[in-house]
Amino acid sequence: xxxxxxxxxxxxxxxxxxxxxxxxxxxxxxxxxxxxxxxxxxxxxxxxxxxxxxxxxxxxxxxxxxxxxxxxxxxxxxxxxxxxxxxxxxxxxxxxxxxxxxxxxxxxxxxxxxxxxxxxxxxxxxxxxxxxxxxxxxxxxxxxxxxxxxxxxxxxxxxxxxxxxxxxxxxxxxxxxxxxxxxxxxxxxxxxxxxxxxxxxxxxxxxxxxxxxxxxxxxxxxxxxxxxxxxxxxxxxxxxxxxxxxxxxxxxxxxxxxxxxxxxxxxxxxxxxxxxxxxxxxxxxxxxxxxxxxxxxxxxxxxxxxxxxxxxxxxxxxxxxxxxxxxxxxxxxxx
Numbered sequence: 272x273x274x275x276x277x278x279x280x281x282x283x284x285x286x287x288x289x290x291x292x293x294x295x296x297x298x299x300x301x302x303x304x305x306x307x308x309x310x311x312x313x314x315x316x317x318x319x320x321x322x323x324x325x326x327x328x329x330x331x332x333x334x335x336x337x338x339x340x341x342x343x344x345x346x347x348x349x350x351x352x353x354x355x356x357x358x359x360x361x362x363x364x365x366x367x368x369x370x371x372x373x374x375x376x377x378x379x380x381x382x383x384x385x386x387x388x389x390x391x392x393x394x395x396x397x398x399x400x401x402x403x404x405x406x407x408x409x410x411x412x413x414x415x416x417x418x419x420x421x422x423x424x425x426x427x428x429x430x431x432x433x434x435x436x437x438x439x440x441x442x443x444x445x446x447x448x449x450x451x452x453x454x455x456x457x458x459x460x461x462x463x464x465x466x467x468x469x470x471x472x473x474x475x476x477x478x479x480x481x482x483x484x485x486x487x488x489x490x491x492x493x494x495x496x497x498x499x500x501x502x503x504x505x506x507x508x509x510x511x512x513x514x515x516x517x518x519x520x521x522x523x524x525x526x527x528x529x530x531x532x533x534x535x536x537x538x539x540x541x542x543x544x545x546x547x548x549x550x551x552x553x554x555x556x557x558x559x560x561x562x563x564x565x566x567x568x569x570x571x572x573x574x575x576x577x578x579x580x581x582x583x584x585x586x587x588x589x590x591x592x593x594x595x596x597x598x599x600x601x602x603x604x605x606x
Contacts, residue, residue, distance in 0.1 A: 341414020
């Protein structure tokens with residue numbers, strides 16, 4: 272089961288409109304309404320998404336709630352992770368730390384930097400089944416990333432654009448006003464598009480020595496943390512290895528893992544994700560990696576990611592990434 276820091280719960284509560292009842296929701300998660308707030312205390316991401324959706328339904332300003340939550344975040348609230356982000360020499364260093372150490376804040380979401388000729392995409396990947404609370408969480412996460420980038424960088428930081436996989440929950444102009452840039456929905460990614468000069472701009476209090484101190488602290492946290500490789504990651508590894516033979520079935524993957532099909536399905540459901548979603552994520556990640564890092568033809572990549580025809584691969588990739596495989600490869604600048 273994926274988990275997420277309880278810090279986010281308290282931040283959600285703090286931004287609820289006056290008069291909205293929240294104590295019962297906190298108690299339902301086993302949290303004390305009066306704190307203390309400990310970023311290292313994790314809760315089930317599935318429970319968090321349900322909590323978030325319920326509160327947004329109660330809040331008369333539910334549309335802007337996740338954006339307001341993200342805007343309220345400050346680096347210090349993330350503990351050692353936030354201080355490592357803040358003390359990194361530049362925004363690139365901050366982003367690379369989120370890739371490496373993001374797991375200390377939970378196993379539900381990961382971040383990755385995708386370089387292109389026109390800057391880069393700082394991408395969010397989140398485990399889940401696309402329920403309403405997960406979409407709210409995605410909006411809050413990207414709003415938080417935007418906020419702490421502005422907080423730490425000496426640049427006049429402003430994203431080139433924001434991308435969401437889901438459809439807008441209301442007036443899209445509300446999102447563009449909040450982020451101060453174009454916001455695109457129903458794309459193949461959840462991401463901020465960043466300028467190269469913003470990524471390389473020094474951080475206000477960047478200091479290699481201080482950043483190194485927090486890096487060592489976070490390395491210890493990772494080493495002592497309970498393993499977070501849930502069934503989703505195990506399934507993704509098996510699916511990736513089997514794709515060149517065609518798209519594996521649930522029963523075939525379960526057999527590879529030495530468990531029954533029903534057991535695997537239940538474990539994925541407990542994690543808030545479906546088998547088909549995991550397969551799509553594995554195919555998408557493998558396709559991107561092959562396009563960026565190899566000289567295989569598009570037809571060969573289609574085969575290696577389990578497609579019988581290049582045209583089917585092209586359609587699927589456009590759905591995942593919002594662009595064709597060819598244009599994605601050209602954007603990486605590798606070939």
